[in-house]
Amino acid sequence: MRAGPNHRGRIISLEGPSGVGKTSVGRELAARLDAAFLPEAVDAMAPTLSLDFRTLPQLRRLERALIDEEARRYRVARRTIARGRDVVADTGFFGPLTYSVALAQWDRRWDVVRSVLLRTVGHISTGSLGLPQLCLYLDADGRTLQRRTAADPIGHPAALTLRHQILAPLERRYWETSGTRRWSRVDARGPRARVLDVVESRCRNFREPTPVGREVRFTEALSFVSGALAIDRHPRRALQRPRR
Secondary structure (H helix, E strand, C coil): CCCCCCCCCCEEEEECCCCCCHHHHHHHHHHHHCCEEECCHHHHCCCCCCCCCCCHHHHHHHHHHHHHHHHHHHHHHHHHHHCCCCEEEECCCCHHHHHHHHHHHHCHHHCCHHHHHHHHHHHHHCCCCCCCCEEEEEECCHHHHHHHHHCCCCCCCHHHHHHHHHHHHHHHHHHHHCCCCCEEEEECCCCHHHHHHHHHHHHHHCCCCCCCCHHHHHHHHHHHHHHHHHHHCCCHHHCCCCCC
């Protein structure tokens, strides 16, 4: 959204489980707001990065590569809003962190949280990673998600989608307990046009009370990251294993 020469651009991220509609809603939202659309990290990488892993070192390398791409996306977003234009991001910039925490909760054999935290904090310390001004979490029940992903088997491979949907409840709890005032849940079970109307209204009505400088952005990002340590210490009963 552009509101004249004095408009401060905003980073708006859409979060939520696989199949909830982040990409389709995000593209249409960007068009409505005359904002730049920022594809999901894995979609922006070249060559294409496989999300499959079979060993812990493979998972560690995968998450590090994704964190580095998230830092690149964040820098692109910051440059764009500096020119007064809003950015709509298909997922924010802490996906590797929230996903790694959830994955470790599900199965400790895949615990790479420490490695992901260290790399994430490194990017935060240089200003290359931070929170969006507004995060809208699109949410839907399991039946709705299964129906939508089944309609798009290429974009949502069954094995990856199942794992992502199992981990989604804990990722959502991360946002709910993060303490950030930038987070808002959106019921995404209905028709896309209605969901889009709600999301657009939230964006147009959102105003940051005061400009946020680099030091505040740094503090807020570290505060968000510290939530990973608290959640990672919770017992694994937070998630149930999938039935094979």
